[in-house]
Amino acid sequence: MKQGQELSRGNPEGCEILLDITGMHCAGCVASVERALRSVPGVADAAVDLMTQQARVVAPPAEDTPLRLIEAVRSVGYQAQLREQITRTADGNALPSASGAAPEPENLLSPWERQARYAKERLRDSLFGLIGLGIVLAAMFALPASGMALALAVLGAGSVQLFVGGPIAWAALRQLRHGVIGMDALVALGTWTAFAAAFAETLFPGLSLHETMGIGHGGSGVSMYFSDSVMILSIISFGRYLESRVKVRASHAIRQLMDLAPPTALMRVEEDFRETPVEHIPKGAVVLVRVGEKIPLDGAIVQGTSDIDESWLTGEALPVPKRPGEGVLAGSINLTGPLQVEVVKPAGETALAQVVRLVRQVQSGKPRIGRLADRLVAWFVPVVAVIALTSLVIWGPVLGRWDTALNALVAVLVIACPCALGVATPAALMVAAGIGARRGILNKNAEVLETMGQVDVIVLDKTGTLTLGRPQLVETAVTRDAEPEDVLRWAAAAEQTSVHPLAASIVAEAGRRGISWKPAESTELLPGIGIRAFLDGREVLVGGDAVLPEGMSPTDAVALLHSPQDGGMRGAASLEGEIRVWVVAEGRLLGMLRFADVPAESSQEAVAMLRRRGLRIVMLTGDRREVAERIARQLEIEEVVAEVRPDDKFEVVRRLQREGHCVAMVGDGVNDAPALAAADVGIALGAGADIAKESADVVLIGRDLRAIPECLALSRNTMATIWENMFWALIYNAVLIPLAAGAAVPWTGFLIPAPAAAAAMALSDVSVVLNSLRLYRKPLA
Numbered sequence: 001m002k003q004g005q006e007l008s009r010g011n012p013e014g015c016e017i018l019l020d021i022t023g024m025h026c027a028g029c030v031a032s033v034e035r036a037l038r039s040v041p042g043v044a045d046a047a048v049d050l051m052t053q054q055a056r057v058v059a060p061p062a063e064d065t066p067l068r069l070i071e072a073v074r075s076v077g078y079q080a081q082l083r084e085q086i087t088r089t090a091d092g093n094a095l096p097s098a099s100g101a102a103p104e105p106e107n108l109l110s111p112w113e114r115q116a117r118y119a120k121e122r123l124r125d126s127l128f129g130l131i132g133l134g135i136v137l138a139a140m141f142a143l144p145a146s147g148m149a150l151a152l153a154v155l156g157a158g159s160v161q162l163f164v165g166g167p168i169a170w171a172a173l174r175q176l177r178h179g180v181i182g183m184d185a186l187v188a189l190g191t192w193t194a195f196a197a198a199f200a201e202t203l204f205p206g207l208s209l210h211e212t213m214g215i216g217h218g219g220s221g222v223s224m225y226f227s228d229s230v231m232i233l234s235i236i237s238f239g240r241y242l243e244s245r246v247k248v249r250a251s252h253a254i255r256q257l258m259d260l261a262p263p264t265a266l267m268r269v270e271e272d273f274r275e276t277p278v279e280h281i282p283k284g285a286v287v288l289v290r291v292g293e294k295i296p297l298d299g300a301i302v303q304g305t306s307d308i309d310e311s312w313l314t315g316e317a318l319p320v321p322k323r324p325g326e327g328v329l330a331g332s333i334n335l336t337g338p339l340q341v342e343v344v345k346p347a348g349e350t351a352l353a354q355v356v357r358l359v360r361q362v363q364s365g366k367p368r369i370g371r372l373a374d375r376l377v378a379w380f381v382p383v384v385a386v387i388a389l390t391s392l393v394i395w396g397p398v399l400g401r402w403d404t405a406l407n408a409l410v411a412v413l414v415i416a417c418p419c420a421l422g423v424a425t426p427a428a429l430m431v432a433a434g435i436g437a438r439r440g441i442l443n444k445n446a447e448v449l450e451t452m453g454q455v456d457v458i459v460l461d462k463t464g465t466l467t468l469g470r471p472q473l474v475e476t477a478v479t480r481d482a483e484p485e486d487v488l489r490w491a492a493a494a495e496q497t498s499v500h501p502l503a504a505s506i507v508a509e510a511g512r513r514g515i516s517w518k519p520a521e522s523t524e525l526l527p528g529i530g531i532r533a534f535l536d537g538r539e540v541l542v543g544g545d546a547v548l549p550e551g552m553s554p555t556d557a558v559a560l561l562h563s564p565q566d567g568g569m570r571g572a573a574s575l576e577g578e579i580r581v582w583v584v585a586e587g588r589l590l591g592m593l594r595f596a597d598v599p600a601e602s603s604q605e606a607v608a609m610l611r612r613r614g615l616r617i618v619m620l621t622g623d624r625r626e627v628a629e630r631i632a633r634q635l636e637i638e639e640v641v642a643e644v645r646p647d648d649k650f651e652v653v654r655r656l657q658r659e660g661h662c663v664a665m666v667g668d669g670v671n672d673a674p675a676l677a678a679a680d681v682g683i684a685l686g687a688g689a690d691i692a693k694e695s696a697d698v699v700l701i702g703r704d705l706r707a708i709p710e711c712l713a714l715s716r717n718t719m720a721t722i723w724e725n726m727f728w729a730l731i732y733n734a735v736l737i738p739l740a741a742g743a744a745v746p747w748t749g750f751l752i753p754a755p756a757a758a759a760a761m762a763l764s765d766v767s768v769v770l771n772s773l774r775l776y777r778k779p780l781a
Contacts, residue, residue, distance in 0.1 A: 016086050016357075017066055019055040020114070021048065022079040023171055025240075026183035026422050028381055029078070032175070036072040043069075051426040052111040054083065077175035086348055086357075112248050119244035122237045125164045129234030132160035136230055140222040149222055150202055157226040161195045164233045181381045187236060189388075190413030191229050194754060197406050198225035225406075231755035232414055239762020243423075246769040260331030261352055265289075265296035268340075278347045289339045295332045298345040300325060306337035355442060355701070376421060376730075384416040384737065391741040404742055407754055411740035415757035420732060420764040424725030427772035432718040435775060440701035441711050448697040452681050452715035454662040458610055458708070459653060459675070461667035462621035462628055465685060466603045466635060466705070469668070471502055471579055471595035473509045477561040478591035485515055487583050487591035493517040494533035494542045498525070502581060502595060530581075541584040549587050557582065557589055597627075599634055606705035607635045613709060616661070620649055622671060649675035666708060667696075683708060710780040717778045725768045732764050 021033055030048045037046035037057055042065070044058040055073075059065045066082045073080035135156030143149040169192060172184040201223040266273040266288040267281050273288045278296045281287065286302060289295050295308070307319035310332045319335050322328060328341055330350040347353065388409050396405035429446055436443060443449060463469050476484040492510035495503035496519065510517070520533040530543015541547040545554050579595040610617055618639045621628045628642035641652055653675045656663045665672070665679035676682030676696045684696035685703055700707045738744075740752045752760075 015059060015061040015065070016084075017057045017059060017069060017082070018084040019057065019066075019069060019073065020081045020083050020111070021053050021055055021073060022081075024048075024050055024053055024078060026050075028180070028182040028422070029175075030422060032076045032178075032180045032182070033073055033078055036076045037069055040065075040068050040072050049426055049430075050422050051430045053114060054111060055080070076178045076180050077171070084348075115244045115248045119241050119248070122241035122244065126234050126238035126241060129160050129164055129230055129237060132156040133227065133230045133234060136222070136226045140224075140227065153222040153226045154199070154202065157195060157198065157230050160230045160233055161191065164237060165191050165195075165229070168233075181385070183381075186381065186384060186413045186416055187232075190410045190754070191232050193406070193413075194225045194229035194232065194410050198223035198229065201225065228410065228754045232410070232758040235755060235758040235762055236414070239759075239765060242762070243765045243769060246766055246773070249773065260294065261347075261350070262294045262296050281343055281346060283343055283346050285343045287341050287343060289334045289341055291334060291336065291338060293334055295328050295330055295334060295339075295341065297330050297341075297343045297347060298327070298350040299341040299343045300327050301339055302342050303340040304337050306339050307335045309333040309335055355437060380416070380421070380733075384412065387737060387741055388412040388416075395742060404745065404751060407751060408740060408742045410754040411752050411757040412737060414754060415736050415740045415752065415761050416733065420729035420768045421726070423765060423768050424729050425722050427769045428718050428721040428725060428775065431721075431772050431775045432714060435780075436711070436714055439707060439710055439714075439780070440704070441707055441714065442699045442701065444697050444699070448681055449715045449718050451662065452664070452698075452712055453719050455615070455664045455681060455712065457616045457618065457656050457661040457663045459618045459620050459656070459663060459665045459679070460607075460637075461665075461672050462619055462623060462631055463597060464668045465666055465672075466599055466607075466619065467597045467631060468600050469597065471505055472598050473505055473593055474578075474596050474598060475563055475594040476591060477558075477563045477594065479560050479589055480562065482590045484591070485513070487593070488513070489515050489517045490535060490540050490585065490590070491542050491581070491583050491593060493520050493535050494523060494531050494540050496520070497523060498531060502579065503531075505595065506581075506593065538586055542581060544581070547582050547584050549584060549589060552589065554580075557592070560589060561592055597631075599631060600703060600705065602704045602706050604635055606708055607637060609706065609709040610712075611636075613712065618652075618656075620644065620652055620665075620675070622646075622649075646671040646674050650678050653678045664708075666705075683711070713778075713780040717775055717780075721772055721775055725771055728771070729764065729768060732760075736760055 024030060024033065030050050033048045033055060034046050037043060037048070037055060040059070042060040042062070046055060046057045048055045055069075057069055059069070066085060070080040070082065133156070136153050139149045139153040139156065143152070165188065168184050169188040172182070172188040175182055176185060261278065264275050264277050265281060267276040268286040268288070281297060287296060287299070291306075301322055301324050303324060305321070305323045308322050308328055309319050310329060322339075327344070328339070329352065330345075331352040345351075391408040391412055392405050394405075395401045395408055399405075425446075429449070432449065433443070460466050476488055478484055478487050488506070488510050491506050492515065495506050496517075518535070520535055521537075522534050524532045526532055526541075526543065526547075529546040530541060533540050533542070548554065548557055581593040581595065583590045583593065607617060616639070617637050618641060619628060619632050619635075619637045620641050622644055623642060625640075625642040628640050632638070632640045644652065649672065653663050653665055657678075657680070662681075663679045664681040664683060665675045666683045666685075667673075667676055668685040672684075676684060681698065682696035683698045683700065685700050698711060700711075736752070736757070739750070740757050742751050744750045
């Protein structure tokens with residue numbers, strides 16, 4: 001089983017738990033939380049997302065599981081709160097959250113609301129820091145050397161250090177108590193070192209630890225380290241504010257998706273409708289949806305007719321007419337008439353909820369490059385600490401340049417940035433998941449984005465994937481004394497009560513053409529032959545070759561027909577691989593209806609787009625070879641494998657893989673499931689069989705095959721962006737950490753000032769997220 005596949009099937013006889021995590025700032029924090037969660041007995045998998053500050057855990061459905069997970073997170077110095085718990089039975093059905101464990105949704109903030117609140121808090125801190133900096137600078141440059149100037153500087157810098165730096169230091173101490181060293185520890189150590197140096201110079205006026213410090217600055221005698229510590233905290237707070245704002249922007253597409261379903265609905269209670277939270281509406285309840293409102297839950301219309309905007313699911317701009325008995329989906333918009341809808345799937349089980357769950361799954365997943373970043377970050381903070389202490393020792397005790405030693409120590413600690421490495425992958429994945437969801441492309445795990453970019457062979461199922469999967473009336477051929485409309489009218493009247501798929505196509509086509517007919521006076525099913533009906537006292541036979549007049553062969557019958565579509569006579573060869581239905585009245589041939597499974601509207605363009613990308617395209621089908629080759633000719637597909645069973649499809653995929661190809665399989669049926677599971681990337685159509693969707697790595701919500709080349713392009717764009725993010729994050733640290741440690745001082749005298757180091761660190765995080773946002777601008781054509 002491919003990685004992530006078990007999660008995609010809903011973890012039968014288990015549960016998926018979503019936790020909100022508080023206090024994470026870097027990839028080291030993520031690694032610590034993941035280790036803590038995976039250490040809980042019974043946990044099958046745990047994935048933490050730094051961008052959304054959430055953890056997704058697969059664990060046994062025990063009542064105390066959420067509490068044990070929350071305690072594990074707290075044990076490493078972070079806070080956690082239960083967001084969602086979905087328990088599933090052996091048959092994959094979802095059950096409500098365990099008693100007492102489910103949170104009240106109205107008491108929880110969404111991930112982006114928490115990010116927005118965090119951004120406001122950091123903006124407040126940065127503004128407070130600027131006020132403190134103004135006080136310190138006034139004490140340094142506007143006042144003469146006096147106790148007043150020193151007291152004012154201590155007050156300004158100390159207030160900022162306490163109210164802005166204090167929470168950072170407290171978080172670092174809490175994590176250190178549990179053996180975790182993260183970004184907070186580096187920032188706290190750097191800023192408190194600067195503040196301590198300033199305080200030492202204040203207590204001991206003869207001590208000079210800063211090369212630019214002293215009486216020369218306006219004669220105040222205030223230590224420059226006061227301004228350094230305040231500037232570092234202000235810049236870091238403002239950087240975290242910018243980072244949070246950019247993260248909120250990056251989640252825009254996903255926020256739109258999750259906001260599609262309304263929070264409340266009008267549920268029928270006795271003879272009245274009452275506003276009720278959708279989480280409290282059970283299966284079987286009836287809800288009222290007024291004009292202009294969004295449908296709250298998946299259901300079936302029991303009263304009313306309306307046009308429904310389902311564009312969020314299908315991408316189709318035109319509304320779909322709906323009548324009683326037909327299904328509607330949560331998030332769709334009711335456009336023209338009030339509806340009463342019986343709930344079929346409660347909250348958490350709707351198609352929209354499943355889409356959101358898959359998007360979350362991709363966000364919290366890690367491709368191979370993401371796991372590489374995790375391994376780098378595991379060593380990053382200890383290595384930075386060693387570099388900082390080494391630079392302190394070399395410049396201080398060894399060379400006697402304490403001013404350079406302290407500046408190097410503080411600069412290395414604050415310029416080091418595991419955050420950029422940690423955000424490099426999740427930032428790109430968040431944007432990609434949002435783009436994919438908006439275009440109807442749902443990846444079940446993050447690894448598929450990496451694998452998809454390596455695909456060089458696309459294997460396409462025919463029936464229901466390349467074609468519509470049901471017979472379509474493609475031609476009405478008639479004898480010289482009959483009209484096509486009359487032939488279709490008699491056929492529709494005879495077949496109106498039949499449940500045969502061809503009968504449905506005949507009736508639908510007659511209705512589409514605006515042809516009306518009288519109901520048949522009587523009908524009789526002729527097993528294996530067709531149907532006999534009496535219309536206006538005339539016997540009409542509709543069916544296969546057996547209904548032809550006695551002594552007339554199909555070849556003779558074809559010779560009597562002409563087609564208004566081409567104005568010529570039909571040839572027997574043109575009927576090969578197609579279905580023909582004859583219409584005979586009172587023993588006289590009237591015409592023939594020709595049916596075929598035709599290519600879907602988007603198939604030809606999709607195949608052409610794949611061919612332009614240089615991909616090898618293989619059609620794979622269990623249908624007869626002549627039928628498969630006819631479709632292949634229409635779509636200009638050169639390689640066809642026909643008349644194969646499900647296990648043969650599996651072997652075809654395996655053979656291509658043995659030849660060294662990376663194979664993507666596209667299908668929609670039960671018989672495609674083995675091949676979908678075997679392929680490097682399995683792609684299922686959303687309208688297909690459940691087992692096909694369970695076996696696939698990617699689900700296309702609609703039936704538009706043009707989403708396949710878009711999926712390939714999105715994958716390649718995303719992986720390119722992740723590599724760009726990783727490259728710049730690594731280059732940033734590789735270049736600036738040595739400079740901050742003073743590596744260039746012996747040759748150039750250049751040493752990065754500590755405040756400048758803080759600014760560089762803040763900008764590195766923001767630049768990675770901004771680069772990820774460029775995915776919105778990259779074409780998918």
